[in-house]
Amino acid sequence: MGKQILTEVDVRRALVRVAHEIIERNHGVQDVVLVGLRTRGVPLARRLAHLLADLETTTVPLGELDITLYRDDLDVHSLQPVVRLTDIPVSLTGKKVILVDDVLYTGRSVRAALDALMDFGRPQSIQLAVLIDRGHRELPIRPDFVGKNVPTSRDEDVRVHLTEIDGCDEVVITKPDEEV
């Protein structure tokens, strides 16, 4: 079953704190655009957008990014990942883009996301917000906002469950021989 390392309440508190940190670091939310990485980065970005809207009474634009076409491992998978839709509703030129993902691990997904975002304009800056940082970076990528740092070993698996997709909010660590 794996070990639950974040409960529903923990997830909510982490997101609230991250929302405050975003506002603090950017001195408000002017020119901020949230972009969620498919799949679970998208509902997380949506929740952050709501929190930011509550705290700053401003609507923050929200985009959804699918990085499948930018991956560096397309030939390694025997089952080809299905390409889903990307929807970036505003121009990113001059904007402070905040990439949102559930788990930061090797950093390759973020690298792919950076390549994709550059094709949508010239952002003023790109910041990274993740719910979980599990270490083991293979590229020089670092997060700006972290929900929780979770040291893991390479054979472990960190799964984020979100109500919008999985029916509940939690973060679970599993070892390879366990089932989720």
Added chain:
Amino acid sequence: MNRKDVLDLDDFTPDEISLVLETADAMKEVLSRPIRKVPPLRGKTVVILFYEASTRTRVSFELAAKNLSADVVNISASTSSVTKGESLVDTIRTLQALGADIMVIRHSQSGAPYLVAQHLAGSVINAGDGWHAHPTQALLDMYTVREKLGSISGLKVTIVGDILHSRVARSNIWGFTKMGARVTLCGPPTLLPVMGRNGGSGEIPEVDVEYDIRKALADADVVMGLRIQKERQEGGLLPSLREYVQLFQLTADRIALAKPGALVMHPGPMNEGIEIAPDVAYCTQSVIEEQVANGVAVRMALLYLLAGHRGGRV
């Protein structure tokens, strides 16, 4: 998609067709971006080899491959060593030695792409072979219908024209019936294949045959016109083009017999005034130009899906 080649739709499962159409959705979004380019085929070489003339399909494939960052070589047989008598197999072997990873081939002989697929280690896409198949046209036709009408299952699709000589019709018959639509063929009896007249049997999809254009179009959701070649008249298959026009031309009052909002489609190029009246070709129900635009997205989807096959080394 677990296949090396795309030669016809007869061996596609409905799931595979759905996968292509869904992937084409994502590719269409890429085409709407300020920079219409993504990297999955970077470093791959796509060779486009056409033994027959074409505007749409050739350019469509070239743009599709370039949008995926592939290197593209576009060859027409009339300006290659084919004119010196080089055989198809030798041409393929040469192009393979030059580094072709994916080949897109159009040939006047039915079955030629199958021969190419046997001799090429890389993937082969059939861009039209003789009268036999034009799978990418059928896929983009289905994509257009799905985009406009929501789904393909349960629709009445009527194809009007020279069905006998049409690879577009054949591939569309396979594709639309696999996805649950009902296909009606309409045209002069001399231009309808025998199988069609006898209905479906065994593995061949079941289609309806209707020689009366008004019955064929009644309540149709999709009306697809096919080009009538003037040579058919010379070959004795048509008494005159005027008779074809009188009996089968897609005119506004005939289109009105179809369902309201029915789509008017044509693979192009059109003979306006023969198989289709000009006002119908450009009416609000016509999606002919969208078919062309969708062709790039669908071909991008196919190239992407094929490149990922069997460790495609993208």
